[in-house]
Amino acid sequence: MNEEFPTSESQELMERLNRAIPPHTTALPEHDSDPQVMAARRLARGPRPLLSETASSRIEAQLRARTRELYPQHHTHPTRVRKIRHWVWRYALAACLIIAILMFGTVQVSASSLPGDRLYSVKRAVENGRLAIVSNAGEPELRTDLAQRRIDEFRLLLARNRVYPPVLQEASDQLNLTLDLLAAGYGDAAVLYRRVFTLAQQQINLIEESAILASPSEWQQLQQLAGRSVVIQTEAVSGQAVYGIPGQALPPVVQPTIPVSDTPLPVMVESPAEVFALSATPTVFSSATPIPGQPTAVKTKVKPQDQAKDDGAPSRTPPGHGPTPGLGNNPPGQGGQNPGQGNNNNPPGQDKPDKPDKPK
């Protein structure tokens, strides 16, 4: 074939045909005397038969009938009904989208709300929803997250000179529930005991910071919460020793610098091992009286053997001794049996310090 009609000749003819009979138009601009081009032009000028309207309608009816046979589930509606349905769907979809966006935005904004804000109830509702659907295995982690949130809320309120103990109360509740769940075998004990311990410590720190601002009634609640935090820390240390990773024991529980009340008194321990050596019920309490208007950061520890010696009297570790050396920062002569480690002349066992002046 290619010998009879070389490619170059065919290409040349194709180009001449493109000039004489350009595609996509009915125009025939150039005359060409080449018999092949003339034959092509005759075809191009030829009649263009049309299917009659009647025949076209007949075929269309056949096609529609065949379509209905093949797709019986497809209900054909009159055009107007279909258009209305189309617009209804579009508006419904748009409305759903807007509602979803608004809800998502509200939830996002509510996440940073604080007690007293309008969206705080939304935040709590979302949290309750999460608690309702969370699995047993995930619940301890979620509850520690919620405790963290409450603590953060307390911190932010404190930055605005507001003391709101109920959020810390709830944080303590969540931490207690977390400990119960961990003891029941749910959640990642190796991680969560440590986190519970840290959160309880954050609570104690915040309570100490809020001493200046709290009213007498709030201060009483905060003291109770400080005591609960110490108990929570003690339980976390015990739990970590039993269920945690060996060799990654939590640090010893440090007594808060403020007195605590109406709670089981915590035992100060040196290490998690000592938690088991001691009774579950704390028996020793020590306190350092804060200087009015200036809470101190004094840490107090009592060892079991010291307890026997001192017969329950509060004692302090001299500066430079013990696991937190250098914390005995009271000036000499401020009470206590050891010089430089006074308890501000409070009688032994006093658990309620002079309330510092609190700005209202």
Place this chain on the structure above:
Amino acid sequence: MLDTPDHLLISRAQQGDADAVASLYHRYVQAVTRYIAYRVSDDIVVEDLTAEVFLRMVEGLPHYHVTGAPFEAWLYRIAAARVADYYRERYRYPDEALSDGLRDGHSSLELGVQQREELEELRAALSQLSHEQQTILILRFVERKSHEEVALILNKSVDAIATAQHRALKRLAELLGTEKSRRHYLRGKSR
């Protein structure tokens, strides 16, 4: 519907939308009819084959995949196959009576007498060519497709189309011009 792209109509037709099927039909029915009319002389047969092409389209749509090729390429391939089948059947049963070209007393094609004569002459000349050559010439010069489009429809290279076109036109020129005096093909002689 008029401006709706093919792929959207195809998608809707594949879900059983009869209106979309009708739109595709109206978009391509005249081109398919012209192609068949240049290859088959009986108007009734032209209408029947056209109907068959679109019925095959409806039945084949569930399996049709939109690719780079134009939708009409698929329709032309169905039409070419239907015409080939028709001639095969006619060869097998030559004694079947031909219709008078009228259905319900009306012709299926809208065509004047003079145009009908010219069409008959061109069709008779084209019928002396191979099926593929006929398709190339009809698509290129009656439908005014470009060589590239013809190549796409026939799934061949442009060079192959150019060569086949060269051969077909040479033969058509002989049939229509240089051998005009003899016109043996009009008397029903085979090549």
